[in-house]
Amino acid sequence: MPNPLAAPPGPLRRQSAALLLCLTLPFAIAWPATAGAQSAGIYDDLPVSEIQAFSEVFERIKRGYVEEVDDATLLKNAMRGMLSELDPHSSYLDSDAYDSLRETTQGEFGGIGIEVGLEDGQLTVITPIDDTPAERAGLRARDAILRIDETPTDRMSLQEAVDMMRGEPGSSIELTVISAGDGAPRTVTLAREIIRTESVKSELLSPGYGYLRVSQFQSRTGDQVLSALAELTEDGPLSGLVLDLRNNPGGVLQAAVDVADAFLDSGLIVYTDGRLADSKMSFSASRRTAAPDVPLVILVNGGSASAAEIVAGALQDQRRGVVMGTESFGKGSVQQIMPLGNGEGLKLTTALYYTPNGRSIQAQGIEPDVEVVRGRLEVAETSGLRVREADLEGHLGGDEEATAMSRNERLADDYQLGEALNLLKALNVISQRDPR
Numbered sequence: 001m002p003n004p005l006a007a008p009p010g011p012l013r014r015q016s017a018a019l020l021l022c023l024t025l026p027f028a029i030a031w032p033a034t035a036g037a038q039s040a041g042i043y044d045d046l047p048v049s050e051i052q053a054f055s056e057v058f059e060r061i062k063r064g065y066v067e068e069v070d071d072a073t074l075l076k077n078a079m080r081g082m083l084s085e086l087d088p089h090s091s092y093l094d095s096d097a098y099d100s101l102r103e104t105t106q107g108e109f110g111g112i113g114i115e116v117g118l119e120d121g122q123l124t125v126i127t128p129i130d131d132t133p134a135e136r137a138g139l140r141a142r143d144a145i146l147r148i149d150e151t152p153t154d155r156m157s158l159q160e161a162v163d164m165m166r167g168e169p170g171s172s173i174e175l176t177v178i179s180a181g182d183g184a185p186r187t188v189t190l191a192r193e194i195i196r197t198e199s200v201k202s203e204l205l206s207p208g209y210g211y212l213r214v215s216q217f218q219s220r221t222g223d224q225v226l227s228a229l230a231e232l233t234e235d236g237p238l239s240g241l242v243l244d245l246r247n248n249p250g251g252v253l254q255a256a257v258d259v260a261d262a263f264l265d266s267g268l269i270v271y272t273d274g275r276l277a278d279s280k281m282s283f284s285a286s287r288r289t290a291a292p293d294v295p296l297v298i299l300v301n302g303g304s305a306s307a308a309e310i311v312a313g314a315l316q317d318q319r320r321g322v323v324m325g326t327e328s329f330g331k332g333s334v335q336q337i338m339p340l341g342n343g344e345g346l347k348l349t350t351a352l353y354y355t356p357n358g359r360s361i362q363a364q365g366i367e368p369d370v371e372v373v374r375g376r377l378e379v380a381e382t383s384g385l386r387v388r389e390a391d392l393e394g395h396l397g398g399d400e401e402a403t404a405m406s407r408n409e410r411l412a413d414d415y416q417l418g419e420a421l422n423l424l425k426a427l428n429v430i431s432q433r434d435p436r
Contacts (some may be wrong), residue, residue, distance in 0.1 A: 084157065087349050088118045089335050095343040097159050111166040112173060113195045114139060115249035123153040123161050126329065127247035127303035130215045133190040139177065141247055141303030146185055147176035167192050202228035205421050208239035214259060217251030217307040222258025229262065229290045240295040240424030242417065246325060250306025253334065257283040260314045263296060265289040267356060269314045272334050274351030295427050296321030297420040300366055305329035312366045313355035324370045324420055332362030375415035
């Protein structure tokens with residue numbers, strides 16, 4: 001039986017190019033109408049020799065591969081390869097992957113709570129999500145995942161890895177990981193859970209000083225930030241606020257704009273630029289702002305990516321707050337999810353985003369204004385601290401004592417957070433001095 005994809009000989013090859021493209025690339029015939037004018041020009045100048053080579057490869061696999069492979073599988077694999085070779089963030093989404101992506105942005109899915117990516121072909125932790133099995137097991141940003149159960153990851157696609165790590169709640173998974181700078185791989189066993197990610201948490205670190213943690217950007221994150229700010233200011237305005245974006249892998253672009261808008265009352269937040277007309281967008285702050293004046297420190301680290309970098313970059317360029325921590329991840333590209341009409345889709349990089357001052361974060365990252373590395377604060381035994389009433393055995397406890405002790409222990413364990421609070425207090429002292 002002749003190969004239906006083989007290009008005809010001689011002068012008919014050029015005439016058959018469009019038909020061949022429709023046969024080999026089914027999604028091309030369903031391309032969005034907005035791209036029609038541009039795509040028509042592309043199809044007029046198709047590389048017919050490359051299409052013929054593709055047809056020949058297709059035929060040789062069909063006839064000679066050791067196991068029989070159906071046409072649909074070969075075509076889907078071709079689409080996967082076409083997208084995976086563009087950049088680490090473009091991919092073909094089958095129905096399961098498409099549904100999984102929607103679950104993630106909506107804030108509930110089954111798995112271990114980890115965001116992963118490929119760095120130089122190596123499956124790597126971008127960030128563990130707060131209060132999930134991955135975070136509790138001590139996985140950190142930039143840990144390399146060598147094996148998932150008994151399967152090496154060196155030739156595994158990103159989607160394959162995600163599929164393997166997700167599963168039924170209560171089932172176990174074993175990861176072999178190695179941390180940067182540590183030559184000893186370690187194996188951790190995790191129990192999958194239903195991951196319900198509340199993207200915003202808040203509390204008072206000390207009277208008048210708030211803490212706002214955004215773990216990722218979901219469709220409801222902007223509203224959650226506004227609610228958290230309202231709760232933090234119930235007893236009066238704040239003297240300072242820490243916005244914690246560490247290990248935040250990003251998420252929905254509009255949510256990042258909404259969070260930045262909570263602290264800005266004017267000016268540009270972010271703009272994007274790409275080849276398609278609808279990829280050229282600009283977002284500016286509205287006049288209605290929840291917290292336009294509170295002194296602000298933004299914490300970032302190597303796990304802060306994408307939408308988290310949009311927020312940090314906007315607040316840094318607008319001189320709205322002090323960015324503290326370590327250099328961020330450096331993902332400055334925008335992906336659009338394009339449904340194909342059959343329950344599947346494409347995740348395609350269509351633009352780069354830029355901070356208000358025109359900086360591209362792609363492969364660069366956000367440089368903190370104040371660099372503070374991860375660490376733990378310990379008080380030396382010989383520090384000569386004075387004995388206070390609270391140190392006496394059997395003393396009467398104040399109403400806030402238990403809460404204060406918990407906060408102090410947390411600040412000691414999180415050196416970056418403690419330094420952010422110290423900076424806010426210093427800024428508050430300086431601002432209250434009378435000019436003479």
